[in-house]
Amino acid sequence: MNIKIKLIFFISLITILICDAKKLDIKIILGSTRQGRTSEKLGRILKVMADKNDSITTEIIDLRDYNLPFFNDEMPPAYRETVEDPITKKWSDKINEADAFIIVSPEYNSGYSGVLKNAMDSLYKEWNNKPVAFVGYSGGESGATSAVAQLRQVAKAFQMIPVSCEINIGTSWKAFDTKGNLVKDIENDFNNMINEIVNLQLKK
Numbered sequence: 217m218n219i220k221i222k223l224i225f226f227i228s229l230i231t232i233l234i235c236d237a238k239k240l241d242i243k244i245i246l247g248s249t250r251q252g253r254t255s256e257k258l259g260r261i262l263k264v265m266a267d268k269n270d271s272i273t274t275e276i277i278d279l280r281d282y283n284l285p286f287f288n289d290e291m292p293p294a295y296r297e298t299v300e301d302p303i304t305k306k307w308s309d310k311i312n313e314a315d316a317f318i319i320v321s322p323e324y325n326s327g328y329s330g331v332l333k334n335a336m337d338s339l340y341k342e343w344n345n346k347p348v349a350f351v352g353y354s355g356g357e358s359g360a361t362s363a364v365a366q367l368r369q370v371a372k373a374f375q376m377i378p379v380s381c382e383i384n385i386g387t388s389w390k391a392f393d394t395k396g397n398l399v400k401d402i403e404n405d406f407n408n409m410i411n412e413i414v415n416l417q418l419k420k
């Protein structure tokens with residue numbers, strides 16, 4: 217490779233790295249961990265849709281990968297200076313990375329899952345001042361409207377910024393076709409949700 221080609225290659229690489237560094241980092245949190253969960257199927261479909269948007273980068277956050285202990289620290293995370301527990305530290309570092317979140321939540325007994333609440337309660341500052349959007353789904357017709365309403369309240373307590381766009385998918389047991397595609401067309405609503413997050417971050 218002559219020096220001119222090497223230079224072009226180097227400049228292209230730097231340009232790609234700079235452009236990538238500016239992208240908004242949206243974490244898609246799977247709100248359930250049980251075997252056969254819907255959140256994983258849905259989260260993967262959402263990621264494919266989101267990744268069509270060049271201004272953002274996304275990552276699926278699977279609570280199974282963290283295996284967090286039940287929160288019982290003497291010091292509330294809001295007042296904590298450093299995170300000592302290595303498992304919670306890994307969780308804290310990951311949430312710190314994020315600019316915004318999409319929470320993919322089931323409805324369990326008119327609420328959201330205990331595993332999600334525990335994961336949220338294990339941190340505090342890491343959530344602060346970041347936009348959050350909700351994609352709810354449930355066995356019943358509502359599409360987890362109760363669970364998402366509760367999550368909105370909790371998000372405010374964490375000083376997060378809940379966006380108004382919301383997606384609700386009812387009758388989750390028949391939400392996917394035999395090929396694993398989502399039956400309901402949510403792409404337009406989902407793009408609006410992403411745009412709302414991006415616009416909120418631009419105004420900051």
Ligand SMILES: Cc1cc2nc3c(=O)[nH]c(=O)nc-3n(C[C@H](O)[C@H](O)[C@H](O)COP(=O)(O)O)c2cc1C
Nearest residue numbers: 248253254255322323324325326353354355356388
């Ligand atoms: C413990 C439990 C409680 C549930 N409670 C409700 C409920 O209150 N309302 C509802 O519409 N569906 C309810 N469902 C159905 C779930 O919302 C539905 O099966 C959903 O797809 C489960 O999400 P997951 O597969 O990601 O765990 C419940 C399911 C479970 C496992």
